[in-house]
Amino acid sequence: MTEFEKGPRGRRRGRGARERILSASQQLFRDQGINRTGMNEVCAAAQVSKRTAYQHFASKDELVAEYLRRFDPDVMPGVFDRADLSPRERLLAAFAMPASTPLCPYIAAAVELHDPEHPASRYARDYKTAIAARLTETAREAGARNPEQLGEQLALLIDGAAARTRVLNHDSFPTAAAIAAVLIDNAIPAAPSEQSSDDRGAPASAPVPIGG
Amino acid sequence: MTEFEKGPRGRRRGRGARERILSASQQLFRDQGINRTGMNEVCAAAQVSKRTAYQHFASKDELVAEYLRRFDPDVMPGVFDRADLSPRERLLAAFAMPASTPLCPYIAAAVELHDPEHPASRYARDYKTAIAARLTETAREAGARNPEQLGEQLALLIDGAAARTRVLNHDSFPTAAAIAAVLIDNAIPAAPSEQSSDDRGAPASAPVPIGG
DNA sequence: TATTAAGTACACCGATCTGTTTACGTAACG
C-alpha cells in the first residue's frame, strides 16, 4: 500500500468489479427502472458477488447516485464541443435523438426516487442546471438577445420531448426541434435561415447521440 | 338483487368503500408515488379492510389504472370549457399552474410502472393524446395556420414544464407559457398582442387549477 | 514466502410487498 494511494476505493489489483457493477447498473436501471431492479440482479449481471458490491457502494442509493454521475459523459456534452457546427447548429443538434434513449435518466430518477433530497435527485437537478447553462452559453455565442431565457426555454423543450416520448411511446424530439428553431430565430436579431414557423423535420441531423 | 343491476360492483347499499379507496389512492399515489405506497397503507387511509379493497379492485394494478381514470375530471378539461376566455386565452390558461401540483400523474405513472402495456400506461397515453387533441381544436378555433402542429407543440410544452418542475423543484410553467405565447403569435396569421419574443410573465393568470 | 487486499459463495436477517384465507359482524331487503 505504498505506491498509488488507495483512495476511496482500492482498485489497484482488483479485477474491475466496480466498473462492471456500474456498467451493469447503467443498462439495468435504464432498461427496467431503478425501483424494479434489485441489487441481486445487478450483481448477477455484473458477475460480482453481493459482498463485493456492498464493499464498493455502501448502499443502493449510493450506487444509484454514482450511476447518474457516470451517465453524463456519454451524452450531451459532446454536442457543445463540436467545432464543425455553428452555435445555432449546436443548439439544434441537442434535439437530434438517436431514438435508442428510452428516457432521460435524470427525469426518471427524480420520479422514481421521489425524494428531492436523495443524492441522485440532487445530482439530477445539478445536471439539468448545467445543461441549461451550456445552452445559455451557446445561445450567447449565437447572439441571442436574452441568452438566459433562450437557454432555459431550450432546456424545457428537451425535457418535454423526453417526457412526452416516454409517455406516448413516440419520438417527440422533432416537434421540440421545430419549436427550438422558431425560438432561436425569434431570439437572434439578424435571424437568417428558412421561414419562421412552419414545420421542419429534425434539424442538422448530427449523428452524435444525445439524451436530454 | 332485483332492482338496479349489480353491475361490475354492487354498491347499492355499501357505505362507499370504493370511493374512499379511490380518494385515499389519489392522495397517497400523488404524494408518495405509486411504488412507494402499499395496499396496506391505502386501506388504512381509506378505513377499509384489505379484503374489501380486493373485492373492489382485483389487483393494485387495476386500482392504479382506475386512479388515473378518476384523475382526469378535476383538471385540464375545465380550461377548455371556459366561455369567458377567447380561444387564445384558453390556450394560455393551460399553463397557469396552481403550484400545488407535484407532477402530472400521467407522466409519473408511465415512469413508475415502466411498462407501456400496463393499463395505466395505456390510459396515460390516451389522456395525453386527448389533451393534445383539445389543444389542437382550440388552436383551430383561434385561427392557427397549422392547428395540429400548434396543439402538439403546446402539449409538449406542458409536459416539459411538468417534468422540469419536478426535477428542478422550481416552477417551470411560466417559461413554458412564454414559449407558448411566442408559438401562438407565430401561428396565428393576424397575431396582435405585445411584442414577439421578449419575456413575459405567466399569462392571463386564470385561477383555474390545472395539471398537465 | 508471508502478507494483505480483493473478490467469491451462500446462507441468512428483518422488513415490506401483493394478495389470500378464515371467521365473524351488520345492515338492507324480500
Next chain:
DNA sequence: CGTTACGTAAACAGATCGGTGTACTTAATA
C-alpha cells in the same frame, strides 16, 4: 323473520427487497 351482499379484523403465504456475516479463494506485492 331469514337471506344475502357488504363489510371487518387479523393472521398468513409467498415472494422480493436491501443489506450482513462467515468462511473461503486468489493474486499482487513487500
